Amino acid sequence: MGMDVYGRNPSNKTGEYFRANIFNWPKYVAVVNKVWPELNTQSWMTNDGDGLDAKDTVALATRLERYLVLHVGAFPPPSSEPHMGHLVLDALTKTGATVTYCGDTDLTVEKLTQFLAFLRNCGGFHIY
Numbered sequence: 001m002g003m004d005v006y007g008r009n010p011s012n013k014t015g016e017y018f019r020a021n022i023f024n025w026p027k028y029v030a031v032v033n034k035v036w037p038e039l040n041t042q043s044w045m046t047n048d049g050d051g052l053d054a055k056d057t058v059a060l061a062t063r064l065e066r067y068l069v070l071h072v073g074a075f076p077p078p079s080s081e082p083h084m085g086h087l088v089l090d091a092l093t094k095t096g097a098t099v100t101y102c103g104d105t106d107l108t109v110e111k112l113t114q115f116l117a118f119l120r121n122c123g124g125f126h127i128y
Helices: 025-035 054-072 085-094 109-121
Strands: 002-007 017-021 125-127
Touching: 002 109, 017 025, 017 109, 025 054, 025 109, 054 109
Parallel strands: none
Antiparallel strands: 002 017, 002 125
């Protein structure tokens, strides 16, 4: 089970589809709420087709990338260190976001990088 996120007007294959399992999706939403507190993400936890238009998706990607650069350091991570989830989680914890571990479903910089790539190329998205 998970959340299937489909690009509205993808510019390439990266922007067509993004999937997060049911344990990780709330962590993505927590990160989004941290970088854009005014954004209404209440219905993002359901599979009802909510999402963002192209303009807001680019704005979200910009905010998320800026946040990670400021709070995590080198971003994206060097390829020799693909699993740097502890840095992301430490940075988020210090700023008050609640992101919890759930076995092998930790939110990593690599996963956030994939989400950013999707955001930059999806042309808006729907969550199902």
